[in-house]
Amino acid sequence: MIPTPEIDLTSLAPVLVLSVFSMMVLVFDLFAGRNKSGLVFISLTGLLMAAISAFAKQDLPVYSFDGAYVVDNLSVFFTCIFCLSSALAILLSIEYNRRERIKMGEYYALILFCTVGMIVLASSTDLIMIFLGIEIVSICLYVLAGIRRYDPHSNEAALKYFLLGAFATGFLLYGMALLYGTTGSTKLVKIAQLLNSGEVFSQPMMLMGVVLLVIGFGFKVASVPFHMWAPDVYEGAPTPITAFMAVGPKAAAFAAFFRVFAEGIPELAPSWNMILSIVAVITMFVGNLGAIMQTNIKRLLAFSSVSHVGYILIAIIAKNSLGSASLLFYMLAYAFMIFGAFGVVILLGRDGDENLDIQNYSGLGFKHPVLAMSMSIFLLSLGGLPPLAGFVAKFYIFQAALKEGFVILVVLAVLNSAISFYYYLKVIVYMYMKEPVQEFRLSLTPITMLVIGIGVLGTLELGIFPDPIISLAKP
Numbered sequence: 001m002i003p004t005p006e007i008d009l010t011s012l013a014p015v016l017v018l019s020v021f022s023m024m025v026l027v028f029d030l031f032a033g034r035n036k037s038g039l040v041f042i043s044l045t046g047l048l049m050a051a052i053s054a055f056a057k058q059d060l061p062v063y064s065f066d067g068a069y070v071v072d073n074l075s076v077f078f079t080c081i082f083c084l085s086s087a088l089a090i091l092l093s094i095e096y097n098r099r100e101r102i103k104m105g106e107y108y109a110l111i112l113f114c115t116v117g118m119i120v121l122a123s124s125t126d127l128i129m130i131f132l133g134i135e136i137v138s139i140c141l142y143v144l145a146g147i148r149r150y151d152p153h154s155n156e157a158a159l160k161y162f163l164l165g166a167f168a169t170g171f172l173l174y175g176m177a178l179l180y181g182t183t184g185s186t187k188l189v190k191i192a193q194l195l196n197s198g199e200v201f202s203q204p205m206m207l208m209g210v211v212l213l214v215i216g217f218g219f220k221v222a223s224v225p226f227h228m229w230a231p232d233v234y235e236g237a238p239t240p241i242t243a244f245m246a247v248g249p250k251a252a253a254f255a256a257f258f259r260v261f262a263e264g265i266p267e268l269a270p271s272w273n274m275i276l277s278i279v280a281v282i283t284m285f286v287g288n289l290g291a292i293m294q295t296n297i298k299r300l301l302a303f304s305s306v307s308h309v310g311y312i313l314i315a316i317i318a319k320n321s322l323g324s325a326s327l328l329f330y331m332l333a334y335a336f337m338i339f340g341a342f343g344v345v346i347l348l349g350r351d352g353d354e355n356l357d358i359q360n361y362s363g364l365g366f367k368h369p370v371l372a373m374s375m376s377i378f379l380l381s382l383g384g385l386p387p388l389a390g391f392v393a394k395f396y397i398f399q400a401a402l403k404e405g406f407v408i409l410v411v412l413a414v415l416n417s418a419i420s421f422y423y424y425l426k427v428i429v430y431m432y433m434k435e436p437v438q439e440f441r442l443s444l445t446p447i448t449m450l451v452i453g454i455g456v457l458g459t460l461e462l463g464i465f466p467d468p469i470i471s472l473a474k475p
Contacts, residue, residue, distance in 0.1 A: 007064070007065065008062070008064035008065070010056050010057060011057060011062060011064040011065075011069060011071045011123075012064075012069070013050075013053035013054070013056045014050040014051070014053050014054045014079050014083075014119050015116050015119050015120060017046060017049050017050045017053050018046055018047070018050045018112050018113075018115055018116045018119070019113075019116055020046075021042060021043065021045065021046025021047075021049070021050075021112055022046070022109045022112040022113050022116070023109075024042055024046075025039050025042050025043060025046075025105060025106075025108050025109040025112065026105065026106065026109050028042060028105075029105025029106065029109070032105060034103055036097070036103065036105055036108070037094075039105050039108045040090060040093075040094055040108065042108075043086075043090050043108045043109075043111065043112055044087055044090060044091075046112060047083045047086050047087045047090075047112070047115070048083070048087075050079070050083050050115070050119075051079065051080050051083040051084075054071075054075075054076050054079040054080060054083075055076065057071045060072045060073055060076070061073075063125070067125060067126070067187055067189060067190075068124065068125060068126035068128070068129050068187065069123055069124060069125065069126075069129060070123055070124075070125050071123065073472075073473070073474075074122070074255065074258075074259075074324060074328065075119075075122050075123040075255075077328045077332075077472065077473055078118075078119075078122040078251060078252070078255050078328065078331075079119050079122065079123075081247075081248070081251055081328070081331055081332055081335060082115050082118045082119060082122070082248050082251065082252065083115065084332075084335060085244060085247040085248035085251070085335050085339070086111050086112070086114075086115045086244070086248060088243070088335070088339040088451055088454070089111060089240045089241065089243060089244035089248070089339070090108060090111060090240075091447050091448075091450065091451050092239070092240035092243065092339065092342065092343055092346060092447075092448060092451050093107065093108075093238075093240040094445075094447050094448075095346070095443075095445040095447060095448055096238065096239060096240050096346050096349075096448075097238075097240075099349070099350075100148065100238065102147060102148060102238065104147060106143075107144070107147055110140045110143055110144050110147075111140075111144070111244065113136065113140050114136070114137055114140035114141060114144070114244075114248070114249065115248065116136060117133050117134070117135070117136025117137035117138075117140065117252070118133070118137055118248055118249060118251070118252035119133075119252075120132060120133035120136065121133030121134060121136075121137060121252040121253070121255060121256050122251075122252050122255035122256065124256065124259070125187060125188045125189060125259060125263070126186050126187050126188065127176040127179065127180065127186040127187075127188070127260075128176075128186050130176075130256050130259075130260070131172070131173060131176060133252070133256065134169070134172070134220065134253070134256070135169070137249050137252060137253075138165050138169070141161065141241075141245060141249060142158055142161055142162045142165065143158070144237070144238075144241045144244075145157045145158040145161050145233055145236065145237040145241060145245075146158025146159070146236075146237075147238065147241070148238060151236075153235065153236040154236050154237065154238070155236075156232065156236055157232055157233040157234075157235070157236025157237050158233075158236075158237075160229055160232055160233060161229055161233045164219065164228075164229045165219070165229075168215065168216055168218075168219030168220070168226065169216065171212045171215040171216045171219075172212070172213065172215070172216025172217065172219075172220075173216075174209075174212050175208075175209045175210070175211070175212030175213035175214075175215070175216055176209070176213070177209075178205050178206065178208055178209030178212065179191060179206065179209045179210075179213075179265075181205060181209075182203075182205050182206040182209065183195070183206075188259060188260065188263050188264035189263075189264075191264050191265065192263065192264055192265065192266065192267070195265060195266075195267035195268065196267055206268070207268070207271055210265060210268060210271065210272050210275075211275065213260060213261075214272065214275055214276065214279065217253060217256070217257045217260075218279065220249075220250075220253035220257075221250055221253045221254055221257065221309050221312075221313075222250070222305065222306050222309055223279050223280075223283045223306070223309045223310070223313065224279065224282045224283040224286040224287070224306065224310075225282070225286075227283070227286070227287070227306045227309075230302050230303075230305065230306055231290075231294075231299045231302040231303060233245070234246070234298050234299065234301070234302035234305070235296060235298045235299050235302065235356075239298070239342055239345055239346050239349070239354065240342070240346070242298060242301075242302075242342060243338050243339050243341075243342035243343075246301070246302075246305045246334075246338050246342075247331070247334060247335045247338050247339065248335075250305075250309075250331075251331040251334075251335075254312055254316070254327060254331065257316055258315070258316050258319075258324065258327060261276075261316055261319070262316060262319035262323070262324070266319060269319065273317055276313055276316060276317050277317060277406070277409055279310075279313065280310045280311075280313035280314055280317065280409065280413075281310065281409065281412050282310075283306060283307065283309050283310035283313065284307050284310030284311065284412070284413060284416040285310075285416060285419075286306065286307075287303050287304065287305070287306030287307025287308070287309070287310060288303070288304075288307045288416050288419045288420050288423075289419075290303035290306065291303035291304050291307065291420070291423045292419075292422055292423045294358075294423070295357060295358050295359070296356045296357060296358070297345055297356050297357075297358055297361070297427070298345065298354075298356050300358070300423060300427070301338070301341060301342070301345075304382060304420070304423070304424075305338075307416065307420060308334065308382070310413070310416065311330070311394060311397055311413055311416075311417075312327060312330055312331075312397070314397050314398070314400075314401045314406070314409060314410070314413060315327040315330065315397050315400060315401075317401065317404075317406060317409070318397070318400035318401045318403065318404050318406070319404075320400055320403060320404060321474060322396065322399060322400040322403060322474075323397070323400040323401075324473075324474075325396065325400075325470055325473040325474040326393070326396035326397040326399070326400050326470075326473075327397075328473035329392070329393055329396055329462070329466065329469055329470050329473050330393040330394075330396070330397060332458075332462065332469065333381075333389035333390060333392070333393040333458070333459070333462045333463075334390075334393070335458075336389060336454070336455045336457075336458030336459045336462065337378045337381050337382050337389065337390060337455065337459055338378075339451055339454075339455050340374060340377075340378045340451070340452050340454070340455020340456060340458075340459065341375060341378040341379065341382075341455070343448050343449075343451045343452040343455065344371055344374060344375045344378070344452060346448055347371065347442055347443075347444065347445070347448055347449075347452075348360070348361070348364075348371075348440075348442065350441065358426070358427055358430055359430065359434075359437055360437060360438060361375075361427060361430045361431050362430045362431070362434035362435060362436050362437050363431070363434060363435055363436030363437075363440075364430075364431040364436075364440065365431040365432035366432075366436075367436065367440045368440060368442065371442075371452075372431045372432065374452050374455070374456050375427070375428075375431065376428050376431070377456055377459055377460070378455060378456075378459065379424040379425075379427055379428060380424065380428075381459045381463065382420070382424060383417065383420050383421045383424045383425075384417045384420070385421075386463070387463045387464050388459055388460065388463040389458065389459045389460070389461075389462035389463040389466075390459075390463075391463060392462060392463050392466045393462075394413070394417060396466075396470065397413075398410045398413060398414070401413075
C-alpha cells in the first residue's frame with residue numbers, strides 16, 4: 001500500500017490565496033465591463049494577503065508533501081519579492097493598459113497565476129514540482145508577451161518565446177530524467193544523500209543530466225548562449241510585462257537553479273563550477289557588449305539584464321550561506337531598479353508610439369529634471385555605483401565568491417561592471433548633454449510616478465542601509 005503524504009495546507013497558504021484571487025479576477029471580469037479598476041484592487045489585495053500568509057509558518061524550515069515542498073527563509077523571502085514585483089507590474093499597467101487599449105481582464109489573472117507558479121518554483125525541493133512551477137510560469141508569460149494581439153511585434157515576441165521555451169523545456173526535462181535515472185529519486189535531499197554516499201548508478205549519465213539542466217535553466221534565466229530570445233521578447237512585450245519578466249520569473253528560475261545545484265548536487269560542484277563559471281563570464285561580456293550597440297532603450301535594458309544574469313550566477317557558484325543571501329538581496333535590489341527604469345520608459349511613451357529610441361531622451365534633464373534624475377539613479381545603480389543598491393548587491397556576491405576562492409571570476413566581473421558604465425552613461429549623456437530632438441508631451445500619471453518613487457526609495461535605502469535586509473536574507 002502506497003503511503004499517503006502528509007498534506008500541510010498552511011505551507012501552501014500563499015499559493016492557495018493567489019489561486020483564489022486569480023479565479024475571483026476572472027469571475028468579476030464578467031461583470032466589470034470596460035472599467036478594470038476593480039480587478040486591479042482585487043489583484044493587489046490578493047498579492048498583499050499572499051505576502052502576509054508567507055509568514056504563517058514558524059520555526060523554519062518546514063517540509064511538507066513528503067519533502068517535496070519546503071517553507072524556509074529562501075522561499076519566504078522570494079515569495080515577498082514575487083508579490084512585490086507582481087504588484088509593481090500591475091501598478092505600471094494601469095495607465096499603460098488604458099493608453100495601449102489593453103482591456104482584457106485575464107491580463108491581471110495571468111500575472112497572479114504566474115506568481116503562483118513562481119512561489120511553487122522557489123519552494124519546491126522535488127524535480128517534478130520544479131518542472132510544474134516552471135510550466136505554470138512559462139504558459140502565463142507566453143500569453144502575456146503576446147497579449148497585444150493587434151501588434152505584430154507583440155505577436156512575434158510571443159511566438160519566439162513559445163517556440164524557444166518549449167525547445168528549452170525539453171532539455172530541462174531530459175536532464176531531470178537523467179538525474180532520476182541515475183539516483184532513483186526526484187527529491188533533491190535524497191539525490192544529495194546518494195551522491196554523498198557514492199551510490200550513483202552511472203556517473204557519466206549524471207554529468208550529462210547536469211549539462212542538460214544548465215541548458216534548461218540557462219534559457220529560463222537568459223544566460224549566454226541561450227539568451228537570444230530576450231531582446232526580441234523584451235522589445236515586443238508590453239512594457240510592464242517586460243519589467244515583470246526581468247524580475248519575478250527570473251528570480252524564481254534562479255531560486256530553482258540554486259536549489260538544484262547548491263542543495264541537490266553539491267557533490268558534483270567540481271564539474272559544474274567550471275561550466276557555470278564559463279557561462280557566467282561569457283554572459284557578462286556578451287550582455288555588456290550587446291548593450292553597447294543598442295539604440296533602443298528596451299533592447300539596451302534587455303542586454304543589460306543578460307549581463308546581470310552573469311553576476312547572479314556567481315552567487316550560485318559560491319553556494320555558501322552568503323551566496324544565498326546575496327542572491328536574495330540582488331533580486332530585491334534589481335526589482336526596484338528595473339521597475340523604476342521601465343516606469344520612466346512608460347511615461348516617455350505616447351499613444352501608439354512607445355518612444356523607445358535613446359535619442360528621444362535628449363534634453364530630458366532640462367525639461368523634466370525629476371524624471372531624468374530618477375532614471376540616472378536607476379542606471380548608475382545597475383552599473384554598480386556606490387552608495388546605491390546595485391553596488392552593495394554586487395559587493396555581497398563578489399564577497400561570497402572570494403570566500404570560496406574564485407578570485408579570477410570576481411576580477412572579470414568587476415571588469416564587466418566597469419564596461420557596463422559605458423552604455424548606462426550614454427543614456428545619461430543624452431538626457432543632460434544633448435539638445436532635445438522632439439517636444440516632450442508627457443502625462444505624468446500619479447500611479448506610474450508612485451512606482452518610480454518606490455524604485456528610487458528602494459534603490460537608495462538598500463544602498464545606504466543594507467544590513468537589515470541582508471540579515472533577513474541569511475539562512
